[in-house]
Amino acid sequence: MLRHSLRSFIEKEVAPHAEEWEKQGGFPHREVFKRFGELGFLGVDIPEQYGGSNAGFVATIVLAEEMARCNSSGVAASLGLHSNIALPYIAHLGTDEQKEKYLVPGVKGEIIGALGVTEPGAGSDVGSMRTYAVKDGDSYVINGSKMFITNGGIADFVILAAKTDREKGHQGITQFLVDTKTPGFTVSRDLDKLGWRACNTAELAFEDVRVPKSAILGEEESGFYNIMIHFQEERLYMAVGAVCEAQRALDLAIEYSKERVQFGRAIAKFQVTRHKIADMATEIEAARQIVYNTIRLYVEQEPCQVEVAMCKLFACEMAARVINQALQIFGGYGYMMEYPIQRLWRDSRIGPIGGGTSEIQREIIGRLLLQ
Structure with missing residues (x-):
């Protein structure tokens, strides 16, 4: 049922526009995400209490296979990053408050997520990241930058990896849920790529970005x-x-x-x-x-x-x-x-x-x- 309905939707409403979106270097993401959310395609492995269908991991594989029919890997990557990577992080690790704030509207396609791990000087070597978060009372102040971030320039929130203890290397990494409207967050630039042309990819900067302790995703230093x-x-x-x-x-x-x-x-x-x-x-x-x-x-x-x-x-x-x-x-x-x-x-x-x-x-x- 999922495969049939998704295939029909993509062939009718997405694939015919792929060529145009590729040439433009982007697609109407708000409209497309909202439509996917309305049809239930953004929460196939998310619990029903948060708006998903709880159909299991295999359902996300079906989603990934059918998304290949978009005729644009960029569109598929943008949607897939949100539905199959960003949202499951919150479903698996988030508090009830975080799930209500991000997961529910995320499943509806009302907000868009990104994952901030890679940096200009830290790709495969995740442990060498330099973005750091310093505790200040009940808050953390984040400084650093992220590179090659899918959806980075269009995201409403970023699941950000930063070091809360720079002496521990990879063991000092903590993840935070950061609203992109937070003061100090900026999109340094949108990146021009060889492929995935319709997908937004950006470099992000964090300058004294203050987030509450409640923004930590999962346990501290378990990032x-x-x-x-x-x-x-x-x-x-x-x-x-x-x-x-x-x-x-x-x-x-x-x-x-x-x-x-x-x-x-x-x-x-x-x-x-x-x-x-x-x-x-x-x-x-x-x-x-x-x-x-x-x-x-x-x-x-x-x-x-x-x-x-x-x-x-x-x-x-x-x-x-x-x-x-x-x-x-x-x-x-x-x-x-x-x-x-x-x-x-x-x-x-x-x-x-x-x-x-x-x-x-x-x-x-x-x-x-x-x-």
């Missing part, structure tokens, strides 16, 4: 642990998205190869094209099965940190390879901005970088296997 736990789900979503993007590229390549005529026949008739298509389809199916198996392990609460890293690594690198081959089948037309394959090619490049680089995934896998 690093919480980030790592939620990274598991983020990496699964990225792997799911990568498989869907690769499948979309394959479908486009198959369709084009049947229509494109060279040397008197469709290029689909040439063995080199058929073998290329065969390799692409095989890689996609292998990644899909790895992803589904890892999701099963995660849902059954089996230890699967290695499998999640493998899943993210393989699926995202597979998508980059497959989409590159799909573009090759299009030849010169694939290099033209009027064909959607170029957008898939650009969007796919974030996969081996975002949510933990391929290098970090290999390090996780190797370290845990060699323990």
Whole structure:
């Protein structure tokens, strides 16, 4: 039911506008978020008492798969960051007051969330972040900056990671719920990206931003642990998205190869094209099965940190390879901005970088296997 209704909505109300939104470098986020909220798509794994449907984690995977039909990974990323990453943080860690303030309107699409972890000098090395929060009576005063923040320039609140004890390294990180209207918060700049063009990505600055102690999300100095736990789900979503993007590229390549005529026949008739298509389809199916198996392990609460890293690594690198081959089948037309394959090619490049680089995934896998 969820898959059918979401697919119908996306194909009718979102996908037809994707090309325009990509060219504009943004989409009418207030309108789109509100519409998704009205239809119940922003809270599929959120408890019913806060407006969600409590359909479980697998429902969020269905959501991620169908969002790939937006024809814009940027739109999917913006909505997915809010519904599948920001809101679950609050659902899992928030107080009753925080849930009423952020979760309820967030599920309705009335407010938009962002996650502030990455910094100009701290990407994969989360523990080296410099943003800090100093306790001052019943408040904390926050100073620092965040980089590459999805939804950063349009968000109403940011789940911000900052050090409350700079002597403890990663063990001194605490997360705060920060309203973007708080004095001292500024959007330093919106960032111009290779891909995900319709998705807002920004650099944020925090200058003497004062928040109450009640803004702490979860326990004080438990931020690093919480980030790592939620990274598991983020990496699964990225792997799911990568498989869907690769499948979309394959479908486009198959369709084009049947229509494109060279040397008197469709290029689909040439063995080199058929073998290329065969390799692409095989890689996609292998990644899909790895992803589904890892999701099963995660849902059954089996230890699967290695499998999640493998899943993210393989699926995202597979998508980059497959989409590159799909573009090759299009030849010169694939290099033209009027064909959607170029957008898939650009969007796919974030996969081996975002949510933990391929290098970090290999390090996780190797370290845990060699323990």
